[in-house]
Amino acid sequence: DIQMTQSPSSLSASVGDRVTITCQATQDISSYLNWYQQKPGKAPKLLIYEASNLETGVPSRFSGSGSGTDFTFTISSLQPEDIATYYCQQYDNLPTFGPGTKVDIK
Amino acid sequence: ELQQSGPGLVKPSQTLSLTCDISGDSVSSNSAAWSWIRQSPSRGLEWLGRTFYRSNWYSDYALSVKSRITVNPDTSKNQFSLHLTSVTPEDTAVYFCVRERFLEDSYSGMDVWGQGSTVTVSS
Numbered sequence: 001d002i003q004m005t006q007s008p009s010s011l012s013a014s015v016g017d018r019v020t021i022t023c024q025a026t027q028d029i030s031s032y033l034n035w036y037q038q039k040p041g042k043a044p045k046l047l048i049y050e051a052s053n054l055e056t057g058v059p060s061r062f063s064g065s066g067s068g069t070d071f072t073f074t075i076s077s078l079q080p081e082d083i084a085t086y087y088c089q090q091y092d093n094l095p096t097f098g099p100g101t102k103v104d105i106k
Numbered sequence: 107e108l109q110q111s112g113p114g115l116v117k118p119s120q121t122l123s124l125t126c127d128i129s130g131d132s133v134s135s136n137s138a139a140w141s142w143i144r145q146s147p148s149r150g151l152e153w154l155g156r157t158f159y160r161s162n163w164y165s166d167y168a169l170s171v172k173s174r175i176t177v178n179p180d181t182s183k184n185q186f187s188l189h190l191t192s193v194t195p196e197d198t199a200v201y202f203c204v205r206e207r208f209l210e211d212s213y214s215g216m217d218v219w220g221q222g223s224t225v226t227v228s229s
Contacts, residue, residue: 001169032213034214034215034216036216043202043219043220043221043222044151044202044216044219045219046215046216046217049214049215050212050213050214050215053214055215055217087151089151089215089216091213094153094166094168095141095153095206095216096153097150097151097152097153099150100150100151
């Protein structure tokens with residue numbers, strides 16, 4: 001199985017701050033990397049697919065980049081409604097998820 | 107939309123069974139796969155398995171549950187199901203049914219999720 005790591009595991013930032021989360025795969029996964037947002041008690045929501053494609057209806061302050069083993073997810077200007085846990089997910093063979101990054105407001 | 111149903115409590119050694127009703131798409135779609143994912147504090151988000159149709163029916167399963175899991179389509183009801191046998195308390199989790207989307211034959215993420223079902227394994 002391909003394993004995914006994320007850092008940091010949690011972060012606190014102020015409204016308007018730029019937030020960056022990194023995700024690393026244990027082997028080359030090309031651009032087969034998606035990002036999800038999960039709020040408490042809810043199912044995850046797809047934000048970014050194939051590393052850098054913004055899902056329809058998702059605000060443009062969310063973005064993703066990377067390929068191979070190293071990927072980055074960015075919120076350009078943190079909003080109060082962005083408080084959530086963010087997960088990366090690879091699909092090179094069978095899907096696996098990262099452990100998540102919890103984002104809250106400082 | 108995906109709507110899940112099934113018991114919330116299962117006894118150890120028995121079989122966990124959940125069903126997911128599909129609306130707005132078809133279980134036989136050539137641009138989707140229909141999957142089950144679970145989430146627990148100890149294991150995080152864990153993809154379990156899927157079924158999909160590409161001229162024939164196929165299924166894939168996670169190695170961690172491969173000996174115990176079956177994911178089946180039901181074309182007459184436009185739904186799919188999860189059966190997980192010989193459950194233990196380690197199988198206690200929130201279970202989600204999910205659509206995995208393929209755009210122009212390229213995998214593009216899990217874009218539709220069921221509401222989640224809390225399943226507890228306990229005697």
